[in-house]
Amino acid sequence: MTVEVSSLKELVEQASGTSGSPDTQEYFVNMGPQHPSTHGVLRLVLKLDGERVLRCIPVLGYIHRSIEKISEHMNYMNCVHLTDRMDYLSSIMNNWAVAKAVEEAAGIEVNDRIQYIRTIFAELERIQSHQLWWGVLGMDLGAFTPFLYGIRDREVLNDVMEETIGARLTMNYVLPGGLMADIHPNFVNRVKEFIKYFRPKLDEYDDLLTGNVIIQERLRNVGVLSAQTAVQYGATGPVLRGSGVAFDLRKDHPYGVYDQADFEVPVGTVGDSWDRYWVRVEEMRQSLRIVEQLLDNIPPGDYLVKKLNSKIKLPEGRYYSQLETARGILGVFITSDKKDEPYRLHYRSPNFNNLWCLEPMIKGDYIASLIGAMSSLDLVIPDIDR
Amino acid sequence: MTTTTSDQANIESPPMDFGDLKSQCVAPRPSIMGRRRSLSGILWLSAKGILRGLLTTLSYFRRPSTVVTQQYPENRDTLQMFERYRGRLSLIHNEDGEHGCTGCQICERLCPNGSIIVTKDKKNEATGKPALDQFIWRQDTCTFCNICVLVCPFDTLEMTGDFESSVYDRRLLVFNLNEYAGPTADQLEKLGDEELAKAQMKPMKKYQGPVPMCGGELDGIPKLDTGKSDDA
Ligand code: SF4
Ligand code: SF4
Numbered sequence: 001m002t003v004e005v006s007s008l009k010e011l012v013e014q015a016s017g018t019s020g021s022p023d024t025q026e027y028f029v030n031m032g033p034q035h036p037s038t039h040g041v042l043r044l045v046l047k048l049d050g051e052r053v054l055r056c057i058p059v060l061g062y063i064h065r066s067i068e069k070i071s072e073h074m075n076y077m078n079c080v081h082l083t084d085r086m087d088y089l090s091s092i093m094n095n096w097a098v099a100k101a102v103e104e105a106a107g108i109e110v111n112d113r114i115q116y117i118r119t120i121f122a123e124l125e126r127i128q129s130h131q132l133w134w135g136v137l138g139m140d141l142g143a144f145t146p147f148l149y150g151i152r153d154r155e156v157l158n159d160v161m162e163e164t165i166g167a168r169l170t171m172n173y174v175l176p177g178g179l180m181a182d183i184h185p186n187f188v189n190r191v192k193e194f195i196k197y198f199r200p201k202l203d204e205y206d207d208l209l210t211g212n213v214i215i216q217e218r219l220r221n222v223g224v225l226s227a228q229t230a231v232q233y234g235a236t237g238p239v240l241r242g243s244g245v246a247f248d249l250r251k252d253h254p255y256g257v258y259d260q261a262d263f264e265v266p267v268g269t270v271g272d273s274w275d276r277y278w279v280r281v282e283e284m285r286q287s288l289r290i291v292e293q294l295l296d297n298i299p300p301g302d303y304l305v306k307k308l309n310s311k312i313k314l315p316e317g318r319y320y321s322q323l324e325t326a327r328g329i330l331g332v333f334i335t336s337d338k339k340d341e342p343y344r345l346h347y348r349s350p351n352f353n354n355l356w357c358l359e360p361m362i363k364g365d366y367i368a369s370l371i372g373a374m375s376s377l378d379l380v381i382p383d384i385d386r
Numbered sequence: 387m388t389t390t391t392s393d394q395a396n397i398e399s400p401p402m403d404f405g406d407l408k409s410q411c412v413a414p415r416p417s418i419m420g421r422r423r424s425l426s427g428i429l430w431l432s433a434k435g436i437l438r439g440l441l442t443t444l445s446y447f448r449r450p451s452t453v454v455t456q457q458y459p460e461n462r463d464t465l466q467m468f469e470r471y472r473g474r475l476s477l478i479h480n481e482d483g484e485h486g487c488t489g490c491q492i493c494e495r496l497c498p499n500g501s502i503i504v505t506k507d508k509k510n511e512a513t514g515k516p517a518l519d520q521f522i523w524r525q526d527t528c529t530f531c532n533i534c535v536l537v538c539p540f541d542t543l544e545m546t547g548d549f550e551s552s553v554y555d556r557r558l559l560v561f562n563l564n565e566y567a568g569p570t571a572d573q574l575e576k577l578g579d580e581e582l583a584k585a586q587m588k589p590m591k592k593y594q595g596p597v598p599m600c601g602g603e604l605d606g607i608p609k610l611d612t613g614k615s616d617d618a
Contacts (some may be wrong), residue, residue, distance in 0.1 A: 145443055167532075207442045328534055
């Protein structure tokens with residue numbers, strides 16, 4: 001299979017190149033950029049035949065803020081705070097990705113305490129991101145109640161993180177060489193309370209949505225993505241694992257202290273939206289497990305190993321580092337010319353690749369299924385455009 | 387035009403090998419519309435699934451204490467923000483109304499988006515040292531990244547929990563944080579002369595001096611003091 005790279009104009013011309021016979025009902029529809037279920041300013045050009053989707057062409061650029069270019073004029077500490085604004089639901093993991101790249105390149109060793117706290121926060125973020133996704137998936141499919149339940153539990157978790165960090169969405173907590181602040185004295189107890197609170201709520205989620213026949217029928221066998229296509233399109237995260245490819249950086253190339261935690265990687269079998277749904281719900285349970293195991297063993301130590309306003313200069317060269325965010329692999333590519341600012345900073349963001357899986361997924365299916373399939377991809381648009 | 391209807395369809399290649407993944411769990415696929423189920427079975431399971439969801443929602447009528455709605459404007463008096471909450475930047479003033487900012491401009495240099503402008507008096511007559519003139523903070527461009535608080539070598543900045551900062555005019559979001567222009571609390575103490583120290587503290591209003599975008603007039607908003615600024 002070939003992946004063509006062409007302009008939208010060519011694509012539309014190509015797609016509309018069919019015969020002009022009066023019998024056909026092929027037409028174009030714009031979905032977005034202001035559509036409630038595209039979760040942001042994403043525009044999809046759909047070629048429809050009746051209600052069937054023949055082509056689905058994503059059009060990007062409506063929320064481009066040139067984060068990569070701005071980063072070229074900033075020191076590495078400041079670069080980190082811009083990553084909050086890419087995938088805003090995994091801001092700590094984004095911060096960590098840059099911090100990890102800089103630390104690896106500059107040879108900064110961080111102590112165990114920092115690694116433990118980073119890992120715990122990353123897993124808590126993964127849970128809150130999936131909580132929101134779960135609620136929004138229900139809302140996209142026409143059920144409003146799950147959204148309230150998802151947000152309710154996310155609020156509890158957000159409060160726990162807010163107590164330590166001081167922010168709720170754009171957290172900017174991880175810095176190259178450590179953390180912005182030590183954990184709050186209440187943190188460990190509050191996380192324990194949260195775990196106790198959230199375990200039964202996950203079963204409630206199952207009662208509300210998973211057992212519901214309407215949801216099942218709208219997700220099962222909808223948006224089937226084969227393992228091969230997923231790999232070809234570079235999909236990562238739950239989208240890839242839902243298609244049956246058991247690839248998770250946390251297991252395969254452990255970073256942080258994931259190698260000290262015992263957890264499993266949920267994997268789907270068919271690759272439809274239902275599998276992706278299950279993978280994410282199961283991931284919440286596994287994340288709870290990881291946090292539970294690490295929480296009592298946070299070693300003592302400093303929370304910052306590098307002085308804050310010291311200039312971090314990377315040796316000349318190119319550096320790549322990646323980690324697994326809630327939506328897949330976020331890669332950070334830094335080209336350095338010995339200054340304290342990157343010469344070029346590039347992000348390989350998970351949502352960009354996941355988005356392009358939409359077309360092979362949905363080709364030939366109904367437009368109503370497109371909503372469910374797109375929701376199961378869990379897209380965050382600012383991460384696509386950056 | 388093809389749609390996929392079978393569960394086993396569409397994995398064309400054998401599972402690809404990405405190294406030794408130690409433990410994985412296969413997602414279960416509970417299904418109501420199983421292939422071998424009778425129509426009555428399907429109907430029963432479907433009804434059960436929907437009823438169970440409804441019962442979950444209904445059960446919250448029995449325990450209203452678990453419903454969590456914040457009555458926000460009403461609970462203003464009792465609302466407590468976390469101590470680390472990043473609501474608004476402020477310059478710490480001690481009980482005598484003296485701050486500790488030397489005007490070293492480190493925060494200005496390290497702020498990622500130029501939200502801080504620090505101007506200083508090159509040489510204060512009394513102390514002979516540089517002294518802060520204006521600490522201008524642009525709340526409208528600040529991203530609340532907390533970097534300025536962390537890098538200040540004298541720990542004179544803090545984030546307070548005051549989050550109600552909406553105004554009707556954007557210009558009102560650019561203001562001075564310091565209550566007076568003059569030397570720090572330490573330097574004033576070293577002078578040893580209270581009269582002289584008092585004389586060094588020139589009161590500074592919230593909107594005063596060359597704060598950007600000031601000067602225009604708008605209904606209901608007093609004209610801002612432009613000082614020596616010439617921008618309109
Ligand atoms: S919080 Fe960040 S953006 Fe805001 S003034 Fe401080 S350094 Fe600048
Ligand atoms: S607030 Fe701190 S860093 Fe900023 S000018 Fe004053 S003393 Fe320097």
